[in-house]
Amino acid sequence: MGSDLSYLSDLNVFQVGRRAAHSDHIHYRSKEEAESRKSSFYLSLDGKWDLIWSPDPSKREEEFYLDGFSSRRIRKVRVPGHVETQGFGQIQYINTMYPWEGREMLRPPMVSTDNPVSQYIKTFEVPESMKTERLILRFEGVETAFYLYLNGRFVGYSEDSFTPSEFEVTDFVREGENRLCVEVYKRSKASWVEDQDFFRFSGIFRPVYLYALPSCHVDDMWAKTDLRRDEGGDFELRLKLSYSKPDFKGRLAYRLGSLVSGELELDSNLTSWESGTYSIPLVKQYHYKAPNLYDFEISVYDSEGKLLEYIPYRIGFKHIEVENEILMYNYHRLTICGVNRHEWSAKGGRAISLDEMKKDIEIIKGANINSVRTCHYPDRVEWYYLCDEAGILLMSETNMESHGSWQKDGAVEPSWNVPGDNEEWEPMMLDRCISNFETFKNHTSIIFWSVGNESYCGSVIKAMYDYFKSADNTRLVHYEGVFHRPEMKKCVSDVESQMYAPPERIISYFKKEWRKPFLVCEYMHCMGNSLGGFKDYDDLFDEYLGYAGGYIWDYIDQALLKKDEVTGELYLAYGGDNGEKRTDYEFSCNGIVDALRREKPAVQEVRAVYGNRLW
Amino acid sequence: MEIVFGDLSLGVRKGGAEYIFAYNTGGLESLRKGRREFVFRRPDLAFWRATTDNDRGCGFSARSSVWMGADRFFKVENYSVTADGTLLRWDELIAPANNSLIDSPLRKASSVSIRFAYSTVTKPEAEVFVTYSLSEEGSGLRVDYEYRGTEGLPGLPVCGLRFTLPFPVDSFDWEGLSGETYPDRMWGAQEGVFHHEGAEICPYVMPQEYGMHMRTRRLTMHVRKDSLSVSAVTDEGFNFSLLPNSPHELENAWHNIELPAYRRSYLTIAAAVRGVGGIDSWGSDVGERWQIDAAGTYRTSFVIE
Numbered sequence: 010m011g012s013d014l015s016y017l018s019d020l021n022v023f024q025v026g027r028r029a030a031h032s033d034h035i036h037y038r039s040k041e042e043a044e045s046r047k048s049s050f051y052l053s054l055d056g057k058w059d060l061i062w063s064p065d066p067s068k069r070e071e072e073f074y075l076d077g078f079s080s081r082r083i084r085k086v087r088v089p090g091h092v093e094t095q096g097f098g099q100i101q102y103i104n105t106m107y108p109w110e111g112r113e114m115l116r117p118p119m120v121s122t123d124n125p126v127s128q129y130i131k132t133f134e135v136p137e138s139m140k141t142e143r144l145i146l147r148f149e150g151v152e153t154a155f156y157l158y159l160n161g162r163f164v165g166y167s168e169d170s171f172t173p174s175e176f177e178v179t180d181f182v183r184e185g186e187n188r189l190c191v192e193v194y195k196r197s198k199a200s201w202v203e204d205q206d207f208f209r210f211s212g213i214f215r216p217v218y219l220y221a222l223p224s225c226h227v228d229d230m231w232a233k234t235d236l237r238r239d240e241g242g243d244f245e246l247r248l249k250l251s252y253s254k255p256d257f258k259g260r261l262a263y264r265l266g267s268l269v270s271g272e273l274e275l276d277s278n279l280t281s282w283e284s285g286t287y288s289i290p291l292v293k294q295y296h297y298k299a300p301n302l303y304d305f306e307i308s309v310y311d312s313e314g315k316l317l318e319y320i321p322y323r324i325g326f327k328h329i330e331v332e333n334e335i336l337m338y339n340y341h342r343l344t345i346c347g348v349n350r351h352e353w354s355a356k357g358g359r360a361i362s363l364d365e366m367k368k369d370i371e372i373i374k375g376a377n378i379n380s381v382r383t384c385h386y387p388d389r390v391e392w393y394y395l396c397d398e399a400g401i402l403l404m405s406e407t408n409m410e411s412h413g414s415w416q417k418d419g420a421v422e423p424s425w426n427v428p429g430d431n432e433e434w435e436p437m438m439l440d441r442c443i444s445n446f447e448t449f450k451n452h453t454s455i456i457f458w459s460v461g462n463e464s465y466c467g468s469v470i471k472a473m474y475d476y477f478k479s480a481d482n483t484r485l486v487h488y489e490g491v492f493h494r495p496e497m498k499k500c501v502s503d504v505e506s507q508m509y510a511p512p513e514r515i516i517s518y519f520k521k522e523w524r525k526p527f528l529v530c531e532y533m534h535c536m537g538n539s540l541g542g543f544k545d546y547d548d549l550f551d552e553y554l555g556y557a558g559g560y561i562w563d564y565i566d567q568a569l570l571k572k573d574e575v576t577g578e579l580y581l582a583y584g585g586d587n588g589e590k591r592t593d594y595e596f597s598c599n600g601i602v603d604a605l606r607r608e609k610p611a612v613q614e615v616r617a618v619y620g621n622r623l624w
Numbered sequence: 625m626e627i628v629f630g631d632l633s634l635g636v637r638k639g640g641a642e643y644i645f646a647y648n649t650g651g652l653e654s655l656r657k658g659r660r661e662f663v664f665r666r667p668d669l670a671f672w673r674a675t676t677d678n679d680r681g682c683g684f685s686a687r688s689s690v691w692m693g694a695d696r697f698f699k700v701e702n703y704s705v706t707a708d709g710t711l712l713r714w715d716e717l718i719a720p721a722n723n724s725l726i727d728s729p730l731r732k733a734s735s736v737s738i739r740f741a742y743s744t745v746t747k748p749e750a751e752v753f754v755t756y757s758l759s760e761e762g763s764g765l766r767v768d769y770e771y772r773g774t775e776g777l778p779g780l781p782v783c784g785l786r787f788t789l790p791f792p793v794d795s796f797d798w799e800g801l802s803g804e805t806y807p808d809r810m811w812g813a814q815e816g817v818f819h820h821e822g823a824e825i826c827p828y829v830m831p832q833e834y835g836m837h838m839r840t841r842r843l844t845m846h847v848r849k850d851s852l853s854v855s856a857v858t859d860e861g862f863n864f865s866l867l868p869n870s871p872h873e874l875e876n877a878w879h880n881i882e883l884p885a886y887r888r889s890y891l892t893i894a895a896a897v898r899g900v901g902g903i904d905s906w907g908s909d910v911g912e913r914w915q916i917d918a919a920g921t922y923r924t925s926f927v928i929e
Contacts, residue, residue: 419906509904534904537677537828541808541900542911568829573881580881581829595677595830599905609827610804610834617812 011071012156016166017197018120023437026165028145028175030447031229031249033390036318040306043321049138050318054189054217059130060086062097066194069126074158074190088129088217089150090360091210094569098125098195102567102584104206104593105463107413109196111591117414117427118198127212129191133219135182142221143179143253146189149390150215150359154197158190168199168437170214171386171408172444178219201427202438202464205385205410207351207359207567208597214360215389223317224253225261225275225309231450232265232305235483236326238340242292244269246284248307252277258312265324266303268292275309294339295325295453297379298623300400302453323397325453329485331503336485336526336557338402338456344550345402345558346619347380348373348601349531352388355570355581355604366392368606369564370399376601376612377619382530382560385410385462387445396454403454404487404530404560407445407473409438409461416463421493428469435469442476450481459530460488466497474501489530504528504557512545519553529559536599540611547618558622561615565606566598581605625760627707627733629717629725634705634738636758643765645738645756647718650700652756652787655765655928660850664790669742669752670892671695673781673833674874681905688778694744695871698752701741707733735759748774750918754785764929766857769895770921777918781833784863784894784924788870789852792886793845795821796866800840808899808914810838823868823886831877835865836897845889854893857925863894895924 016022036050037043061082063069072078086095093100101108109121135144146157152170156163159181167174195211229249236242246263257277264270269287273279293301302323309317329338336343350369354361366389373381381401383392386408396403415426428434442460449455458477460470470488477486489506491497498505505518508531518527533540540561549556571582581604584592601615602608628635633653636643646653651666672695675685705712707730715721725731737757743749750773757766771783797820801813804827824835837843839861844853856862867874868886877883899914909915916922 509908511903511908533902534678535902536681536905537830537832538804538806538834538900539676539678539902539905541678541806541902541914543809543902544811545911566829576881578881580879582879583829586879596905598829603827603829607827611809613803613814614809614812 012192014066017154017194018118020118020198020433020437022166023168023199023440024166024174026176027167028177030172030444032231032451033393033448034227034230034320034322034451036226036320038318039316040319043319050221050223052133052136052139052219054131054133054219055088057085058088059083060092060097061128062092063126063128064098065122065124066126069128069192073128073130074161074192076161076188083130086129086212088131088213089215090212091152091214091358092125092127092212093210094356094358094360097127098211099589100208100569100587101589102208102592102597104596105204105412105416106591106593107200107204108209116425117201120198121196121200124194124196125211126195127193129193129213131189132186133189134186135219139219139221142223143177143226144182145175145220145222146178147173147175147218147220148213148215149173149217151191151193151213152195152211153199153203154194156192158192160188168197169408169441169444170199170203172441172448173390201414202409202411204413205462206596208569210358214358222251222253223309224311225257225259225317226251227307227309227318227320229447230307230320230322232322232324233483234324234326234453236292236294236328236339240291240294242268242289242326244287244289248282250275250280250282259317260310262308262310263306265305268303292326295327296339297400297402300398301325302397322451324451325397327453327456329456329483331485331526334523334525334555336504336528342554343557344622345380345528345560346378346622347382347404347558347560348378348564349382349384349560349562350564351384351567353565353567353604355568358569361389363391365606366395370395370401372602372606372608373401373564374399376615377623378615379619379623380404380456380560381564382406382459384563387448390448393449393452393454397452401454402456403452404457404459405445405449405455406459407441407461409441410463411465412463415465423465423493426465426467429465429467431467431469435472438469438473439476442473446477446480455484457485457487460486462489464490466491466494466501471497471501487528487530506530508532509534512549515549515556516552519555523555526555526557527553528557531562532559533561534599535561535563535601535609535611536596540601540614543614543618547621550622561601563599565600565602566604568598568604625733625736625758627731627736629722629728629731631719631722634717634736636736638758643756643758647703647714650698650703650740650742651754657850660847661790662852664788664888668695668786668788669698669744670782670784670786670894671744671780672871672875673898674831674871676832676900677830677905678901678910679781682901682907682909684779684909685781688781690746690778691781694746697745699743699745701743703738703740705736705738707736746777748776750774750777762927764855764927766925766927768923768925769893770923771895772921773917773919775919779898780896780916780918781898782892782894783896783916783922784892787891787893789845789889789891791847791889792823792868793847793866793889795819796843796845798837798840798844798864799842800861801838804835805838806836806900807838807897808901808911823889824866825868826874826880829879831869831874831880831883833871833874835867836863836894837865838863838897840864845891853929855927855929857927862924862926863897865892866890893924893926895922896920
C-alpha cells in the first residue's frame with residue numbers, strides 16, 4: 010500500500026509511466042478556437058485543491074489516494090503555488106550548500122529524512138466534449154518528485170521540477186467525479202542536482218491540465234528552419250502522430266505563411282513523418298531587432314474531411330554558428346547583451362503569473378537587453394512564446410545545478426561531485442536534456458541549449474552535451490563548468506564560457522588561448538549597489554572579435570513580501586528572515602529590478618551600455 | 625554685513641540670513657533664514673558610507689573600518705578668521721581676546737571667512753580643512769573643503785562633508801546627471817534638470833550606501849515655502865547625496881522598515897566618491913581607478929544659499 014519510496018533515491022527510476030517529452034504546441038478544435046486562444050481540448054485544473062501536509066514521510070496518510078478516504082487533516086491550498094508560501098513548512102533560501110547542511114550528513118543519492126510530503130487531492134469531472142477521447146494529465150512543474158494516483162490507482166511517478174510531466178489517464182477516468190491524488194516530496198535524489206542558488210520550495214507550482222487527444226493527434230512536431238547565407242531559408246517538418254484506433258484514415262495539411270504548404274495522407278500505421286527540406290528563395294530573417302515570425306499551421310482531418318485538430322505556431326528563420334572563433338547570428342557577429350532570469354514573484358515565489366512575465370518582457374526590452382539565460386532550469390512554457398514575439402534570444406538551460414557537491418565556500422573540491430563521471434546518473438540527466446530540447450525546439454528565440462549550471466564536469470556532462478549536439482544542428486550548446494576541467498574543453502561546450510571573469514582575464518584569454526568565442530555566462534553581479542565598471546566589458550567588443558558578450562547576474566531579486574511581526578508593515582524578506590538555517594541571507598537579491606519589479610538605479614547604465622551595441 | 629565676535633562663536637548677519645560658526649563644536653552651527661533653521665548639528669566630516677554588498681564581499685569595510693570611527697568623531701585642531709584681509713588666530717578670537725574687538729571696524733567687514741583645521745581620529749592622522757566664506761558681493765556661503773591624506777591609512781569609503789538638516793525635505797531638484805551615479809557607473813546618465821518628490825528611499829533590499837549624484841551643477845531642496853540650494857564653483861561640479869538616514873543608521877538596519885522615521889535630512893557633499901564595483905560580490909574590489917587612496921588630497925568647493 011502507498012507509494013514506493015525507493016523511487017526517491019533509485020537513480021534508475023526518475024519516471025514511471027510518463028509520456029515522452031514533446032513539443033509544446035497547443036491543438037484546437039478549429040481555427041476560430043485558436044484565434045480565441047482557448048482550446049476546448051484543455052481543462053484547467055488550477056484552483057483550490059485539498060492538501061494534507063506532513064513534515065516527513067512517516068506522518069503522511071498512506072491511503073489518501075483511495076476512494077472514501079477522509080481526514081480532518083485536510084486543508085486548502087492554491088494550485089499552482091508552493092506549499093511553503095501558503096503556510097506549510099519552512100521557507101528556506103540557500104545558495105551552494107545543500108539545504109540539509111549542518112543537520113544531516115548525506116552523500117548522493119541519499120535522501121534527506123527532513124522531507125515534507127504534500128498530498129494533494131482534487132476532484133474533477135471530464136467535460137462532455139472530452140469524454141470519448143484519449144485523456145492526458147499534464148503537470149507543468151512539481152518540485153521535486155511526485156507520485157500520481159487517479160481514482161484509487163497508481164498512474165505514475167516523475168521528477169525534474171521544471172519540465173512538464175504527462176500521463177495518459179484514458180483508462181483511469183470514470184463517469185462522474187474523478188479523484189486525482191498527487192503525493193509530492195520536497196526531497197529526492199533530484200535535490201542533488203537541483204541545488205540552484207534559490208529558495209527551496211516544494212509543491213505543484215505550475216499549471217495542471219487535463220487535455221484530450223482527438224482520434225488522430227500530432228504528438229510532436231518540429232518545424233525546423235534555417236536562414237541561409239543567401240537570405241533564403243530551409244524548412245523541414247518532422248511529425249510524430251498517434252491514433253485512438255488502429256483503422257484511422259485521414260489527411261494532414263500544413264502551411265508556413267505563403268512560403269510552404271503540403272499535405273499527407275494519414276493512416277494509423279504512420280506514426281512518424283519527415284517532409285524533407287524545402288528550399289525557400291527569400292525569407293524575412295528573425296532578429297532581436299525585428300522578430301519576424303511566420304504563421305505556421307497544421308490541420309488534421311478525418312476521412313470525411315472533418316477537422317480534428319488545428320495547430321498554430323509562429324516560426325522564424327535564423328542562423329547561429331561559430332565561424333572563425335566568432336559567434337555569428339544570421340551571418341553577422343552577435344553581441345550578446347544578456348541577463349540571467351530566475352522566475353520570481355514577491356508573492357508567489359517561483360509560481361509567477363502571465364502578467365509578471367509580460368512585465369519582464371517590457372523591462373528587458375526597455376533595458377536594451379537582447380538575450381536571456383533561463384537560469385538554471387526551463388521556464389514556464391509561456392515565456393518562450395513571449396520571447397519569440399518580443400525578439401529576446403534565449404539560452405534555454407537544462408535543470409541542473411550541483412555546486413554544493415564540489416564547490417565549498419568558493420573552493421573547488423570535487424571529491425564526490427555529481428553527476429560527474431558516475432554513469433548511473435546519466436539516464437536521469439539525459440532525460441532532463443531531452444525534456445528541454447523536445448519541449449522547446451520550435452522556439453525561434455532559442456540560440457543556445459545549455460547543459461545546466463555549475464555542476465563541475467565529467468562524462469555525464471559530456472553525454473548531455475553530445476545529446477544536444479546530435480539532437481539539434483541548428484543551435485549551439487553551452488556549458489560553463491568545464492572551465493574547472495580544461496582538458497575536457499575540446500569535447501564540451503561550443504563557446505568558452507566563464508563566469509565573473511574580470512576584463513583582464515578575458516583579455517588574457519584572447520592573447521593566449523583564443524579557440525572559441527568567449528561568453529561570460531554570468532557577470533556584473535548586481536547585488537545591492539553594484540554594476541560599476543560595466544563599460545569596461547563593453548570596450549572588449551571593440552578590441553576582440555571573439556568576445557561574444559555576457560549575461561548580467563541577474564534580472565530580479567529573490568525576496569518575498571512578508572508582514573513584519575512588530576509593526577505589521579509589509580516588507581521584502583530575504584534569506585534568514587523566516588528563521589531558516591542554514592541560509593545565505595541577502596545573497597538571494599542580485600537583480601537589476603527588485604522583487605516587486607521596480608527598476609534599480611543600475612538599469613540606466615544597462616540601458617546605455619547595452620544600447621551602445623544594438624546596431 | 626554684521627559680524628559678531630562671540631565668546632565661542634563667530635556670527636554673521638547678511639541680508640535676511642544669519643550664520644553662526646561655533647569654535648567649540650568646529651563648524652557651521654546655525655544657518656537661519658527668517659524663522660527657518662537649516663542646521664541641526666554642525667557638519668560631520670564624512671568618511672563612512674554604509675557598507676555595500678560589494679564592499680562587504682571584498683572585505684573593504686573590514687579593512688577600512690577605522691573610517692567608521694573617523695566619521696563619528698574628529699578633533700578640531702584650530703581655527704582662524706580672516707575679515708577684510710585681517711587674520712585673527714584662534715587665540716585672538718576667544719574670550720577675553722575678543723573684548724578688544726567690540727569697537728573693531730571688522731564688525732562691519734565686507735568679507736569674512738573662518739577656517740577650521742581638523743585631524744582625523746586615525747593613526748596616523750589625516751588633516752581636513754574647511755573654510756566658510758561670506759562677502760557683501762557673494763551670493764551665499766561658500767564652503768571650501770580639503771582633505772590632506774597621509775600614507776599608512778586604508779582606502780576611504782567617501783571623503784567630504786555631511787550636513788544634517790533638521791527637517792525632512794518635501795522635494796529637491798538638481799541640475800546634473802540623471803539617476804544614481806558613482807564614478808564607475810555614470811556612463812549611462814543623461815545630463816539635465818531633475819526633480820524628486822520627498823526623500824530618496826533606499827532602492828536596495830538590505831540598506832546600504834545609495835543615492836549619490838555625481839557632477840552636479842546645482843541642488844535645491846524645498847521645505848514648505850523655504851528652499852536651500854547648493855551651487856557648484858568649479859567645472860567639475862560637486863557630488864551629493866540627500867538621504868533620510870545617516871550612514872550609521874543604514875549600516876545598522878537589515879531592512880528598510882527598520883530605519884528610523886524620516887525626521888532629518890543628511891546632505892553629503894563628497895570631494896571623492898568610491899566606485900561601487902560590480903565584477904562580483906565575494907572578492908573583487910572596486911576598480912583601482914575608482915578607489916579613494918587615503919594618501920591623496922581631495923578638495924571640493926560649493927556655495928550654499
